[in-house]
Amino acid sequence: MSGSSIHRGCGNPSVGSFSKFDPKLAPGHDRARQRTHEATWVKLAEAVPKDEEDWRLARQKHAFSTPADMVKTLEELLDGKKKSQLYKTVYLASRYAILRGDSSQKKTVYPDLRKCLDNHALKDYVLDKYMDSVVKLVKALDDLFLKGLLHRAFELVLYIPIHISHLRLYGPHKERFVTCFSIQKPPIEFQGSLLLSIPFLVHRLFPELSLTSIQNAFGTTMHSPAEYCIFENAIQGRNVLPRLPLRPIEVFRIPQSLLSATSKLATELRGYNPMPPHVPSNTDMYCYQWPDDKDRLTDVLWEILVRSIPLSL
Structure with a gap:
């Protein structure tokens, strides 16, 4: 390995001043x-x-x-x-x-x-x-x-x-x-x-x-x-x-195709305003709904996790 060592004046600026040089x-x-x-x-x-x-x-x-x-x-x-x-x-x-x-x-x-x-x-x-x-x-x-x-x-x-x-x-x-x-x-x-x-x-x-x-x-x-x-x-x-x-996500042997599909879903979230009647109108509140395909991918992911981690009941 290599390495090398690397090992404030005063005065009023509004008038002529003598400050210590640093x-x-x-x-x-x-x-x-x-x-x-x-x-x-x-x-x-x-x-x-x-x-x-x-x-x-x-x-x-x-x-x-x-x-x-x-x-x-x-x-x-x-x-x-x-x-x-x-x-x-x-x-x-x-x-x-x-x-x-x-x-x-x-x-x-x-x-x-x-x-x-x-x-x-x-x-x-x-x-x-x-x-x-x-x-x-x-x-x-x-x-x-x-x-x-x-x-x-x-x-x-x-x-x-x-x-x-x-x-x-x-x-x-x-x-x-x-x-x-x-x-x-x-x-x-x-x-x-x-x-x-x-x-x-x-x-x-x-x-x-x-x-x-x-x-x-x-x-x-x-x-x-x-x-x-x-x-x-x-x-x-x-x-x-x-x-x-292994990187953490690789421990579960999740196929790259599933990871890519999940990332794509995140860009397709549908936003809507869930504002209840009693909430002030100037309140910022947002909700997002996953696309319908989310359930299918979730089921596949769950099956992979169950196979990867023995569950003891």
Whole structure:
């Protein structure tokens, strides 16, 4: 992984004033900062695999090609003594999950973060921004997963710059971040058994934090406990098999034709005014009626769900 560190005067404007010069307010400072930001985007674009050959080379470079290498690399990156950028990211995520569950833990969480980041001068609000950046990264990677990049979306944390200065830029520019990636469904491969989802990594490093509490903190429930078991087995060197993780909707094996038909129905809703006599005339109230074909599609969907989920009475 690569990364680089990036680490107000006064006066009455209505009269001649003498204000203290602050280089951070000078136009040159803004231009320098903009150049730094653009350089970050360039680094990101250069680090992102564009095709299958790029993925092969990235995995080879970062020792993530074979099951044995994958497990060894992840163990080294999550070693708290080495404090890799991935470890720091996961640690920030874990402290965020703790605070979401109990905000009274700030007195211990903030000192722990300063120690992990090797900077005892960091203010609380700065640490809050750091944690927020990680939250936004989790959401951005989830989006890439859902768009079809699957496990490779999470694998990106091994290849792209994830220093905190980079994460703080990615979050506010999520759309630009996502456009840096080529969304192509991966083939079935060993890496599909080792889903590097940050909530999974948090639970792996800090098992006292339940997977449910971590996922609730980040507002994501995409990956089930069963998927985590596959991840855990892979780390322990068991059952590292070629596979593709399923997106949530794919778990039910719903045909694409049914999904498309349902989406089309949503554009054919019939609106009408349900205004009862006693409601003031200036009240906005609307109702929509599904097309008649809705019942047929609902019946088909129900049959699929019943087959997918064993019902116990």
